[in-house]
Amino acid sequence: MVRSSRPNSASSDEHSRIRVVVRVRPPIQEDYDHSFxxxxxxxxxxxxxGDNPSKFLTLTRSHTDERDFMFDLVLGSDIQQSSMYGVxxxxxxxxxxxxxxxxVMAYGQTGTGKTHTIFGDIGNFQGINASGRVDSVSAKAGVIPRAVQQIFDHIEQNQEETEFQVTLSYTQLYKENxxxxLxxxxSGKILHLRESSRTGVYVDGLTALAVTSGTHLLDIVSVASKRRVMAGTSMNQLSSRSHVIMFIxxxxRPKQTDPMAPDPVRRGVLAIVDLAGSERVSKTMSEGSRLDEAKKINQSLSALGNCVAALSSGSGHVPLRDSKLTRLLTDSLGGNTKTVICATVGPAECNYDETYSTLLFASRCMNVRTHATINEV
Ligand code: ADP
Structure with missing residues (x-):
């Protein structure tokens, strides 16, 4: 699997930056249980x-100490999955x-809705047409099933004049491995990152599976997602202990009628990232191997925070090499990619510190510039 970071320039978007959406989830039982x-x-x-979506939120402690934040969008707890996907x-x-x-990357404390946003109800696509197109997904479907539906709808509408090939790669970063x-x-084989001047950073040996339909892709993802490392912590009954990144x-290539005409191939890579929880180790009350996991998660997310801080302040050195997570996300962080970060927060005051830290991270992301270019290969 290769992500092209040094494409030929066909058309570019020089002046964009990372878009940041904050999503606030409704209160759940854990919020009541953990409140002091x-x-x-x-x-x-x-x-x-009017019709303008919200961009502002305030964070308060003990009804005082009010801090105001502005993002590209703020989604309140009443926002449904279909509307979330649209924005x-x-x-x-x-x-x-x-x-x-x-x-598309989800960042936030455990239990705030990252997996709900990225996956949601993934295995429950209801209408499937004869060509394997996902006709309708469940109301709870998150970004992945809806993106797959959008991609294969587009393919079905354009397949007379264009030939498409869709491939899927799916990787997990657990304890920095x-x-x-897929x-x-x-076998639990550990893969390694490589870098070349032509292709940028890539995972050597990562499976790239050709998929033939939306339902084929979602079936594979449903099975493969069960291999993700999950565990109970004091934050949540079942929380993701690894970062996962899916590449679609x-x-x-246009179907040519003239054999002498040039045959340009365009390649877009969609990376969908569900990060492990951003809470501090002390909050998870972990021990033994769970503690080791929590420390590794913290290390990689600190490295991510440091890179975003350096990119947003325009400081010369961006420590992308400090962790595998930041190396893997090199393009997504200010490189040849259009990036949206969905920062998820819970409403409860008992999680004030984590929420504040997520909002600070999200604010910094607002200043990170990207320079995406159409990839002609
Ligand atoms: P995370 O992946 O951040 O650990 P989850 O996605 O597992 O968190 O969400 C924790 C719980 O909160 C789940 O039961 C999930 O269904 C629920 N939840 C999260 N976000 C929302 C939302 N926007 N609306 C309704 N329920 C939500």
Whole structure:
């Protein structure tokens, strides 16, 4: 699997930056259970005016100490999955279908809705037409099933004049080791990152599976996702202990009637990233191997935070090499990619510190510039 970071320049978007959407989830039982005394909320989404979506929220502690934040969008707890998809990922997927690279990344404390946003109800696509197109997904479907639906809808509508090839790669970064989630024999083989001047950073030996339909892709993802390392922590009954990144590559070539005409191939790579929880080790009350996991998660997310801080302040050195996560995300962080970050937060005041830290990270991301270019290969 290769992500092209040194494409030929066909058309470029020189002046864009990472888009940041904050999503606030509704209160859940854990919020009441973890509240020290009475349950209090610390996040207040400032209502939008007219048809404009909200961009502002305030964070308060003990009804005082108010901090204001502005993002590209703030999604309140009443926002349904279909509306979330429309504002978080739809444009990026359109860009990928034009030949740009795109990244959709969820960042936040455990239990705040990263997996809900990225996966949601993935295995429950209801209507499937004869060609394997996903006709309708469940109301709870997240970014992945909806993106797959959008991609294969586009293919079905354009297949007379264009030839498409879609490939899927799916990787897990657990304790700073990279694994292939499409590896059927579950050998647990550790893969390594390589870098070349032509292709940039890539995972050597990562499976790139050709998929023939939306349902084919989602079936594979449903099975492969069960290989992700999950565990119970004090934050959540079942939380993701690894970062996962899915790459959906869409390659397209016009069907030529003139054999002498040039045959340009465009390749857009969609990276969908579900990061492990960003809470501090002390918050998970982990021990033994769980503690080791938590430390590794913290290390890689600190490295991510440091890179974003360096990129947003414009400081010369960006420490992308400090972790495998940041090396893997080199393009998504200010490189040849259109990136949207969905920062998820819970409403409860007992998680004030984690929420504040997520919002600070998200604010810094707003200043990270990217320079996506259509990939002609
Ligand atoms: P994370 O991946 O950040 O650890 P999850 O996605 O597992 O968190 O969410 C924790 C719980 O909260 C799940 O039960 C999930 O269904 C619920 N949840 C998260 N976000 C929302 C939302 N926007 N609306 C309704 N329920 C949500």
């Amino acid at each position: 005394e009475a349950y209090e909320e610390c996040v207040n989404v400032i209502p939008h005016t 978080v990922a739809e444009d990026i997927v359109n860009d990928v279908l034009q030949g740009f690279n795109g990244t 990279i694994y292939d989630l 590896d059927e024999d579950r 590559t869409v390659e397209q």
